[in-house]
Amino acid sequence: MTNVKRKAIMVSLIRKMKEKGSWTGETHIQKCTYFLEEFLRVPLNFNFILYKHGPFSFDLRDELTALRADNFIEMEPRRPFGASFMPGKVAEVLETKYSNDIDKHKEQINFIVEKLANKSVKELERVATALYVKKNEDVSKDDMVGQIRELKPHISKELAKQAVEELNDYIKEAEHNHIIL
Amino acid sequence: MKLTHEIRDPIHVFIKLSSEERKVLDSPPFQRLRYIHQLALTYLVYPGATHNRFEHSLGVMELASRVYDVVTEPENVHPVVKDKFPELNDTAKRDYWKKVIRMAALCHDLGHIPFSHAAEAELLPKNWSHETFTVKIIESLEEIWLDMTPPLRTEDIIKVAVGPKEYSSKTFSEWEIILSEIITGDSFGVDRIDYLLRDSYHAGVAYGKFDHFRLIDTLRILPKIYDQTDEPTLGIEIGGIHTAESLLLARYYMFTQVYMHKVRRIYDIHLKEFMKAWLEGGKITDNIDEHLKLTDNQVLVAMQEAMDNKEAPGYSEAKRIMNREHFKVLYSRHPSDLELNPEPEKIIFRAASRKFGEENVQHDDYYPSGGTYDFPVIYDDNNIESSLNVSDALNNIPVVKIDFVFIAPELKEEAVSWLEENKEKILKEGEEDND
Numbered sequence: 291m292t293n294v295k296r297k298a299i300m301v302s303l304i305r306k307m308k309e310k311g312s313w314t315g316e317t318h319i320q321k322c323t324y325f326l327e328e329f330l331r332v333p334l335n336f337n338f339i340l341y342k343h344g345p346f347s348f349d350l351r352d353e354l355t356a357l358r359a360d361n362f363i364e365m366e367p368r369r370p371f372g373a374s375f376m377p378g379k380v381a382e383v384l385e386t387k388y389s390n391d392i393d394k395h396k397e398q399i400n401f402i403v404e405k406l407a408n409k410s411v412k413e414l415e416r417v418a419t420a421l422y423v424k425k426n427e428d429v430s431k432d433d434m435v436g437q438i439r440e441l442k443p444h445i446s447k448e449l450a451k452q453a454v455e456e457l458n459d460y461i462k463e464a465e466h467n468h469i470i471l
Numbered sequence: 472m473k474l475t476h477e478i479r480d481p482i483h484v485f486i487k488l489s490s491e492e493r494k495v496l497d498s499p500p501f502q503r504l505r506y507i508h509q510l511a512l513t514y515l516v517y518p519g520a521t522h523n524r525f526e527h528s529l530g531v532m533e534l535a536s537r538v539y540d541v542v543t544e545p546e547n548v549h550p551v552v553k554d555k556f557p558e559l560n561d562t563a564k565r566d567y568w569k570k571v572i573r574m575a576a577l578c579h580d581l582g583h584i585p586f587s588h589a590a591e592a593e594l595l596p597k598n599w600s601h602e603t604f605t606v607k608i609i610e611s612l613e614e615i616w617l618d619m620t621p622p623l624r625t626e627d628i629i630k631v632a633v634g635p636k637e638y639s640s641k642t643f644s645e646w647e648i649i650l651s652e653i654i655t656g657d658s659f660g661v662d663r664i665d666y667l668l669r670d671s672y673h674a675g676v677a678y679g680k681f682d683h684f685r686l687i688d689t690l691r692i693l694p695k696i697y698d699q700t701d702e703p704t705l706g707i708e709i710g711g712i713h714t715a716e717s718l719l720l721a722r723y724y725m726f727t728q729v730y731m732h733k734v735r736r737i738y739d740i741h742l743k744e745f746m747k748a749w750l751e752g753g754k755i756t757d758n759i760d761e762h763l764k765l766t767d768n769q770v771l772v773a774m775q776e777a778m779d780n781k782e783a784p785g786y787s788e789a790k791r792i793m794n795r796e797h798f799k800v801l802y803s804r805h806p807s808d809l810e811l812n813p814e815p816e817k818i819i820f821r822a823a824s825r826k827f828g829e830e831n832v833q834h835d836d837y838y839p840s841g842g843t844y845d846f847p848v849i850y851d852d853n854n855i856e857s858s859l860n861v862s863d864a865l866n867n868i869p870v871v872k873i874d875f876v877f878i879a880p881e882l883k884e885e886a887v888s889w890l891e892e893n894k895e896k897i898l899k900e901g902e903e904d905n906d
Contacts, residue, residue, distance in 0.1 A: 294814055315698070316842065339639040342648070342702050348636040348840075356838040359872035360809060365843055367859030367866055371698050372845040384813040387901075411699045441642075 291333050291391075298388035299334065300353065301362050303399050305377045305385075312407035314375050316354065317343050321414040322402050323350055328425055330398040330464065331471035340441060343411060344419040397469045405460060416445055416453035424457060431458075472570065478529060482668050486533045491619045495574060496529075498615065499763065500581050500608045504528055506766035510670060510730075511589035512738040512792070517674040517729065524580045524587065527669055531654065534661035534687070535576035538653050539569055542692050542705070549849070551694040552703050556646050571623055572650050574616070575631035579654055579662060581608040584755050584762070585770045590743035594750065596757045602637035605629075607759050645703055649692055652705045657841035658719070658858075659690060659705050667721050670729060678724035681717035689714070693847040696855045706847030709861070716864040719844055726839070726871040736835050737797045737877050741788045742770075748785035749773050798833055798877035801886050802894075811898040816874035819890070822897045823876055827886060831879040839871050 291299075303322060307314045324345045326332045336347040354375065357363040364378040385392060392399075406414065416438070423429065423437040431454050438450040445453075464470050474487035488496060495501055504524035513520040541547060548559055558564045582604025584591050591601055609629050616623040626641070634651035635643045643651070654662055664683055671679025689711025694701040707715050729735070747753045749770070756762060777789035791797050801823060808815035820834035844865045846858045858865055878886045 297813075316845075317698070337639065339635060340642055341635055343700065351842045352838065352840045355840070355842060355870055356872075359838060359870040360813070361806065362813075365866075367845075367857065369856075369860050372857035372859050373843045380809045380813070383810060387813055415700075 291335065294384070295388050295391045296334055297353070297357060297360075297362060298384045298392055299332070299395055299399070300357060301377055301381045301384055302392045303403070304363055304375055305381070306399055306403045307407040308376050310403050310407045312403075313371060314407075315371055315373060315411070316351070316375070317411045317414055318407065318409075319354065319375060320346055320350060321409075321418045322406050323347070324418055325402050325406060325421065326395075326398055329421055329460070330401065330469060332395050332398050333471075338422075340419075340422060343415040344442070345422045397467075398471070401464060401467070401469055415442065416449055417456055419445070420450070420453040420457040431455075472566070480526065480530060480533070481672060482530055482665070483533045486529045488532075491615075492573065492577070494615050494618075495577055495612065498612060500612070501525070501528070501577070503763055503766055504580065504583070506768050507583050508586060508767050509666070510674075511586040511735075512742055513674070513729065513732075513735050515738055515792075515795070516732055516734045517676070520670065520674045520729075522669060522673045524583055527665055528577055528580050530665035530669060531579060531662050532573050532576040534665055534683075535572050535654055536569065537687050538659075538661055538690055539572050539650075541687055542653070542690055543569075547691055549691065549693055551696075551701050552692045555701070555703060556649075556692075558646050567621060567623075568627075568646075568650065570619065571627045572631055572653060574623060575628045575650070576654050576661065578609050578612075578628065579605065579632040581605045582762075585746070585765055585767045586742060589739040590746050593743055594746055594753075594755045596754060599757065600637060602633040604759070604762055605633055606638065608763075611759065649703055649705065656705055658715070658844055658846045659686070659707070663722065664718065667718070667725055671721070671725060674729055676725075676729060678728055679721045681721045682714045683718070686711055686714040686718060691849060693849055693855055695847050697847070697857050697860075704847055706849065706855075707858075709848055709850045712848060712858070712862055715846075715858070716862055719865060719868055723868050723871060731837060731871060731873045733800050733803070733875055734797065736837075736873070736875060737799075737833065738792060740833050740835055740877070741791050741797060745774060745777070745785040745788035745792065746770065748788065749777070796880060799880050799883045800875050801832075801878040801883065801890060802876040804872070804874040808898055811895070812901045814901075815898055816876055818897055818901050819894070820876045822893070823878065823886065823890070826889060827878065827882050831882055833877040835873070835875045835877065837871075837873045844868070 304314060312318055324338055327334045327336060336350045338345040338347045358365055361378040361380050362384050363375050365373045365375055368374050419438050419442055423434045434454045435450045438445055472489050474489055476488045476493050478486045480486050507524040509522045509524055509527050510520045543559055543565055553559055558568055582601040584601060606629050610625055613625050616625050630638055630643060630647045631650045634655045654660055667679040689708040691706055691708060692703050693706035695704050774789040777783035777785050778793045802819050804816055812818055816836060824832045844858060847855050848858050848861045849855050
């Protein structure tokens with residue numbers, strides 16, 4: 291995927307998140323993109339590492355700044371949180387030109403927005419860390435819970451377990467709907 | 472730690488080191504930094520900007536040390552942060568990590584190739600950055616680290632020097648993330664503080680100056696309570712918010728006026744093309760010993776020789792640099808062009824290359840790295856808010872973005888007329904950017 295097509299998909303994702311009523315802060319965008327790439331295999335080619343609030347991509351952070359530089363997205367601060375992102379003044383130019391590429395990944399974007407866009411930062415951290423653990427090894431549910439707690443000791447056993455179950459539900463649904471690329 | 476050696480510095484007046492630290496300073500990899508210009512060929516535009524990575528690295532160590540002392544001072548530590556970091560409650564641990572951060576700061580630029588950033592994107596081995604060299608060089612100095620009192624762990628120095636982005640194979644603790652933020656952070660990294668102050672001083676421009684003394688005194692490690700987490704991050708007391716604004720505005724002005732100056736940018740491109748032609752295989756070797764032998768001096772001598780020999784690799788680029796026959800700006804992005812095409816500069820670059828020949832046209836674009844200026848600000852009543860909700864100035868600092876299409880000077884007049892006549896048509900027609 292070329293850089294400009296990736297930008298078009300990112301703008302489309304942000305637009306969909308906003309329409310869904312998401313806060314669309316950086317953490318929301320980071321985790322939704324992580325799921326798009328690592329779970330549904332949309333080839334965005336961002337490099338994610340385990341960082342604050344679970345998986346995080348510095349490349350994606352740079353990409354959001356580049357999108358702002360081009361006015362494809364805008365940032366607005368709002369209380370009580372920090373920055374919220376939204377499509378910018380010339381977003382439609384990009385989305386129109388690359389509408390075919392956006393359409394190719396429409397189902398994946400809709401699925402992720404439906405599941406994650408309105409979650410809190412803490413919920414996103416838990417479920418994204420569950421995917422990170424799952425991605426790295428073919429592990430049992432108990433092992434996943436253990437690994438989540440090892441990586442993020444502030445997450446309780448009960449909440450780690452819930453995150454693993456939630457992730458397993460996503461996997462079943464995505465497989466059933468054949469949307470994993 | 473007894474700091475017995477003093478070095479005069481134009482920005483920080485005196486920089487002090489211990490005898491153990493002096494061994495790092497005297498090591499060949501560190502001495503090499505005397506011969507790597509901080510701002511590549513910027514001195515061809517701003518004649519004073521001839522300073523080097525050696526003095527910058529010393530400055531970063533000095534500032535890292537000052538920031539560390541302020542943010543770990545017991546009366547400055549927020550209770551939530553105090554509970555999270557045992558390192559803050561144990562004098563021996565605090566002293567250990569102070570040595571680590573000083574050495575990490577001193578060594579953070581050891582891996583730079585000749586002329587710093589000017590040509591690194593295309594000349595380094597695939598998937599390498601200059602930090603990859605930095606990691607390997609810090610590893611090569613292990614004997615010095617082990618000889619210190621107490622011995623320093625090499626991996627601790629590397630983590631703090633290059634941060635999680637560039638050392639992604641390792642998992643960082645929250646404490647290690649904070650220490651690396653002190654050096655490389657987007658908002659208050661001391662690397663940034665030093666280069667802005669130093670570059671503006673040497674370039675002779677006032678844009679980069681700000682009250683860094685006040686800024687450092689008000690820095691704190693604070694929990695990001697406002698985004699529903701207690702994540703510790705480098706933030707600031709409300710009393711320092713205006714100095715933080717000054718720092719980030721200084722960065723904006725320095726980028727627009729110095730770092731992204733159009734002539735400086737085209738010299739970077741000519742330099743990169745020269746080095747691609749001159750280096751064996753068109754790349755910097757991944758061999759550390761070979762890397763350490765290569766400085767700006769060797770490249771400058773090679774350019775001097777090449778400009779007198781038409782058969783020499785890089786002859787034309789050497790001539791353009793040495794005789795100031797650099798390419799001229801044909802097009803720079805106008806925001807309204809984005810309404811016609813999402814990538815105006817690429818489309819114009821391709822059209823100009825077809826019209827005037829690839830060898831006569833160059834494209835330069837720059838996107839900034841890093842995120843928003845979102846950091847915690849603590850009020851006198853201990854309420855913590857996002858800086859973006861506190862400062863309108865921070866919200867409105869534009870994101871620097873440059874895009875230039877350059878043309879050979881002998882073709883400029885013809886090319887300008889051609890573009891005036893055809894620009895709208897070129898942008899409207901565009902072309903598909905295919906995989």
